[in-house]
Amino acid sequence: MSQTIEVSSPPKWIDTLQKALSLPENKSQVLYQLATVDAKNVPHVRTVAHRGILYPAGAPHLPVFVLSTDIRTDKVAQARENDRVEFAWFLAGTQEQYRVAGRVRVIPGPTHPFYEDAVADLPPALRMMNVQGYDWEKKRVEGYAEMEGGMRAHYCSPLAGEETDEEKGVKWPTSVPKVAGVEDEEDKRNWERGLTNVSLVLIEPEEVIHVVHSSWPNKKTKFIRSESGEWEEKIIEA
Numbered sequence: 001m002s003q004t005i006e007v008s009s010p011p012k013w014i015d016t017l018q019k020a021l022s023l024p025e026n027k028s029q030v031l032y033q034l035a036t037v038d039a040k041n042v043p044h045v046r047t048v049a050h051r052g053i054l055y056p057a058g059a060p061h062l063p064v065f066v067l068s069t070d071i072r073t074d075k076v077a078q079a080r081e082n083d084r085v086e087f088a089w090f091l092a093g094t095q096e097q098y099r100v101a102g103r104v105r106v107i108p109g110p111t112h113p114f115y116e117d118a119v120a121d122l123p124p125a126l127r128m129m130n131v132q133g134y135d136w137e138k139k140r141v142e143g144y145a146e147m148e149g150g151m152r153a154h155y156c157s158p159l160a161g162e163e164t165d166e167e168k169g170v171k172w173p174t175s176v177p178k179v180a181g182v183e184d185e186e187d188k189r190n191w192e193r194g195l196t197n198v199s200l201v202l203i204e205p206e207e208v209i210h211v212v213h214s215s216w217p218n219k220k221t222k223f224i225r226s227e228s229g230e231w232e233e234k235i236i237e238a
Contacts, residue, residue: 010060011231013208013223014053017098025093032089034067036078036104044078048087048201051143055125057132061229062125065100067201068143071108072159076199079104080114083123085203095214102205107136109196123204124229136200144198149175155194209236 020026035045052066065087069075079085086101103123108115122130144152157172179191205225212219220236 008059008061011063011208011223011225012233013098013210013221013231014060014063016210018053020091020094020096023093026091027093029089029091029093032087034075034085034087036075036085037082038074038078039081044074046075050089051146054129054134054139054202056128056134059125059128059229061231062128063205064125064129065203065205066139066143067203068140068147069106069199069201070155070159070197071106071112071199072162072197076106079106079201080117087203095212097209097211097213099209099211100203100205101207102203104204105202106199107140107202108199109140110137112199125204126202140198140200141195143200144195145178149177152176152194153190155197156190 021029030050031047032050033045034048035043037043048067048069050065051068054064054066056062083103083105084101085104086099089098089100091097105118105122105126107118119130119136144155153173153176156176173186173190176190176194177187179188182188182191207225208223210221210223222234222236224232224234226232
């Protein structure tokens with residue numbers, strides 16, 4: 001059994017997800033597992049932190065998931081090589097899972113060598129936001145500022161196992177304060193160094209499977225977005 005959700009209406013799955021995230025039992029459920037594929041078609045998965053959902057103006061049917069990542073990591077190269085990704089988000093509080101597949105774009109700071117490529121040939125929702133003048137740089141900086149100081153420190157330190165000979169033995173910061181109001185020059189340098197490496201990860205869903213594990217048998221619903229932006233909902237029989 002299937003039904004089609006008209007364009008401009010939010011898909012049922014996003015409403016269900018937002019409701020689940022608002023519940024106290026899911027308050028701390030902000031991590032999910034993101035899979036990418038490298039140039040040799042080998043899959044790679046890691047845990048990432050959810051940082052919000054965006055929509056183009058006037059298009060609630062086109063949600064975009066927001067993450068932050070270090071531009072130096074392998075997943076960035078993999079996402080540039082193959083923009084098809086999928087993540088699995090299990091909400092333990094309500095015993096439900098969202099498997100979200102779609103297309104990804106990684107947007108670094110505007111001075112980065114591949115910034116122009118990153119904002120070219122965008123999928124529909126991101127293209128619409130770009131045309132509407134969405135400020136990617138403002139969102140990137142906001143995401144960095146919202147992190148804990150210890151997390152910001154990771155962005156201004158070498159990646160694990162990739163220290164140069166000159167960097168070995170250097171005492172790297174364990175926390176980087178917000179730059180606003182900071183007078184210490186070293187803290188300012190660390191802030192800027194970390195900000196250089198921060199990038200936005202934007203995932204535009206095209207297919208979503210919602211599994212309710214609290215029912216028996218499990219209830220599974222698939223949502224597929226058409227080229228016109230309509231979402232088709234289909235119950236998957238056990």
